[in-house]
Amino acid sequence: MSLPERRTRFFSWFEKFRRMVLIQGMREVQLGQHTVRSHGREVARTHMHDWLILLLLVGIEIVMYIIHPFYRFVGKDMMTDLKYPLKENTVPFWAVPIYSSLLPILVILFIYYRRRDVYDLHHGILGLLFALLITAVITDAIKNAVGRPRPDFFWRCFPDGKD
Numbered sequence: 001m002s003l004p005e006r007r008t009r010f011f012s013w014f015e016k017f018r019r020m021v022l023i024q025g026m027r028e029v030q031l032g033q034h035t036v037r038s039h040g041r042e043v044a045r046t047h048m049h050d051w052l053i054l055l056l057l058v059g060i061e062i063v064m065y066i067i068h069p070f071y072r073f074v075g076k077d078m079m080t081d082l083k084y085p086l087k088e089n090t091v092p093f094w095a096v097p098i099y100s101s102l103l104p105i106l107v108i109l110f111i112y113y114r115r116r117d118v119y120d121l122h123h124g125i126l127g128l129l130f131a132l133l134i135t136a137v138i139t140d141a142i143k144n145a146v147g148r149p150r151p152d153f154f155w156r157c158f159p160d161g162k163d
Contacts, residue, residue, distance in 0.1 A: 082150070
């Protein structure tokens with residue numbers, strides 16, 4: 001077989017392969033066919049290990065709340081760094097879960113309602129939960145390990161301002 005014949009044969013094979021990949025790719029990307037009812041079990045079964053890791057992170061976070069943190073001795077000479085004035089919270093305590101989890105979940109659900117793609121819903125919720133739990137575990141682990149008092153420690157302990 002001559003070189004031009006081999007080229008023609010290769011390019012015709014390559015074009016058939018490219019068309020086959022494009023057609024299959026279009027079937028997978030069509031919106032409106034992957035709802036919770038039709039593909040929910042398949043998605044959950046495929047990503048079971050991700051949900052198990054999330055459960056492990058929840059368990060670690062519970063342990064972080066149960067264990068006692070490192071208690072640091074605070075002497076009089078150390079109080080200069082801990083005498084910042086006591087201020088109100090800039091974000092109310094009750095608003096933190098709303099801003100960090102409920103608002104993003106509502107956005108993810110709105111996108112699911114518009115697109116009807118269970119993969120977007122699943123990966124959005126899974127990514128949000130991973131981000132929240134990994135942040136919580138790392139933050140609490142560092143807080144427990146370091147045990148440094150708050151910058152307004154003095155004013156919390158002595159609200160009248162006398163040692």
